[in-house]
Amino acid sequence: MGLMDGLLGNYSEVSTDELQNQYGQYLMPDEKIEMGFKLVRDTFIFTEQRLILLDHQGVTGKKTRIHSISMDAIFDVTMETAGTGFDDSELTIHYIVSPYYRANNVETTTYTFEFGKKFNVQPIYVALTTLAHENKNKINK
Incomplete structure (x- = not known):
């Protein structure tokens, strides 16, 4: 993985230290980064509370759109x-x-991530599916 995967639209994993240094200012108090992935200019970060999507826009990439998805809001994963x-x-x-x-x-939407052929997406799928199952049980009690 690397630049070629980024150019083809695939995310590659980034160290939590690097993510903390670059995006720590967007975290809520006591929020910790668990893992994160980066495209050429876009990034998504998992914390224990939410999924943070960072979309760097424009020619220089200085303009950034940040979107948060609460982990409690995720109800299904494919x-x-x-x-x-x-x-x-x-x-x-x-x-x-x-x-x-x-x-x-209730209004819902989806977000799709693409990973390269060699990236093992199954552990992320299992973790998010487990979370989605727990969320459905909480919502429907």
Whole structure:
């Protein structure tokens, strides 16, 4: 993995120290980075409370759009493994965007991440699926 994967739209893992140095100012008090991944200019970070998506925009990449997804909002995860040829692995999270999770008209959306063929996405899938299962149980009690 590296620049070529980044150019092809695939994320590669980044050390938590590097992420802390570069994006620590976006963390809430006592929030810790568990893992993170980087594309050429975009990054996503897992903390114990949320998933942070950083989209660097413009020619210089100084303009940044930051989006947070609460871990409590994730209710489903789908995974597509890499096939033969140029296929990549994909991980799609389904999450609630409306502020009230038990409302009659709950709004949801998805976000898809692409990983290179050699990246083992299964551990992330299992962790997020476990979280989604726990969230569904909490929401439907």
